Amino acid sequence: MTPLLVTKGLTRRFGGLKAVDGVDFTLMPGEIRAVIGPNGAGKTTFVSMVCGRILPTSGMILFDGADITDMPPHRRVRLGIAYTFQITSVFPNLSVYDNVALPVQRTATVGQGVRASVMAALEKVGLAGRAAMQAGQLAYGHQRLLEVAMGLALKPRLLILDEPTQGLSDAEIENFVTLVRTVAEEATVLLIEHNMPLVMRLADRITVFDAGRVLAEGTPEQVRADAAVQAAYLGTGAGEAA
């Protein structure tokens, strides 16, 4: 099976800082993959290069076997890479409906099904009742969900979620877990997340970043047991870990 996403030696420098340093990464179709790591480990820079918002200093990105290293972001989106922003980036002055209509209308045929597809995407995240509201007036957690709905509306093959649960209540997080599992039936999910219990429950595999490099990779159990991860990320010496 062709991996959906492969990066080879992917590197990004900001001045003297190597934010991402020679990352080799492979993602199989249908996976839910979590990317974890301390702040500043290069997670967001890494996914930003995958979706094209930041160009790599060196290295290569393959999507479904094709080289997309130099492709502009809007064309990557058309190939099926959707990115939801870490810092909520909805259109605050447009209605919730219009926010989702934008990604829908690009692929829908004229007059057909735009409304139905928009409402379906809003239904999935539980915002259908707020379609007419201005997006900027939504509560923060709801804006995060709107962000996800916009990603879903792109009908992506790879959905990149950058800290999607930041600012969500516990109940909202529960809904979110269900949502991601539904999404994963049709798409591959790449998730940056700090909420460890959530990651352990949701992810098929976890990649741990530290200082721009991949520190470890494996199933949640393997990662939990990994001494290096415990040292770098969980902040405990390997010996103390019970």
Add this chain to the structure above:
Amino acid sequence: MSGEDRHAKIYGLHLAVLAVLFGLSFVLPAYYHGLMARILVLAAFAMGYNILFGYAGLLSLGHAMFFAAGMYGAGLSIAHFGLGVPLAFLSGLACGALLSLVIGLLALRTSGVAFMIVTMMFAQVLALSLIYFAGWTGGDQGLVIPQPARILTLGGAAFDLTDPTVRYMAALALFAVALAVTLALVRSRHGRVLVAIRENEERTKMLGYDTFANKLAAVVVSGTVSAAAGAAFALLFGYVGANFAGVQYSILPLLWVLLGGAATTLGPLLGTLVMYVVTDTASSFTSAWLLIVGVVLILLVLFFPKGILGTLRARWLGWLP
């Protein structure tokens, strides 16, 4: 509000405005009749400007060049090639479309303040070139298009564009087309994308839109509508002059749009109209009329920061397009 209801309201309002403007032709006294024809043409210019500034959020300080491209494209083709009215008008449109495509390709490499300055510089280049090539363009003096060259023959019937009623109706026709173009554009998918670019360009890219191509299309539509107004101005008022390419005519459409309400379909008309009425009234009783115009503008900005229609829409009439 249901979609049907909103459609009916929107089309009803726009048709009513056109009907009132049509009716005005028969009741306005001669002086105001001529002034109104001028306002309608300039409002079409403002609508062209509004497409780029109001909806796509790109502030150009060089739109006089598109107005002038239409004006000179029409005027010079009559003066030098003896073209008839329809071909001269089309020549003006073509000049505007071509110029806006080239300027768009170059200026859209920048954004924000740089975009303002780059468009302004290009407009200055055109304005100075028009004066420099005086042998062709008439330089400072401009060119007068004689009355016989301003008779439009369509299917055997002759319309003399120097006749006040014909001129008014031609101006109204231009205005109606520009209004229809704006309305169709802003209610289209492309219009929605333009608003999205204005609100958050980065996000729009990440929804799979080629924002450069969309902005370029907006520049070309905006420039071509502005050129249509310029060409009509030359044909209806018989004069082609370099002052219309000057920086003043780049600032004026911005003022008209801000006054009437950016990103509203009818704001440009209202802004142009109010500005002319205030200027006209003030200058009839004092030589310090610019002072009064200035005070009115300041008051409007203070109390109607979104322009007249923009404020009405924000407070009461949410359905306005």
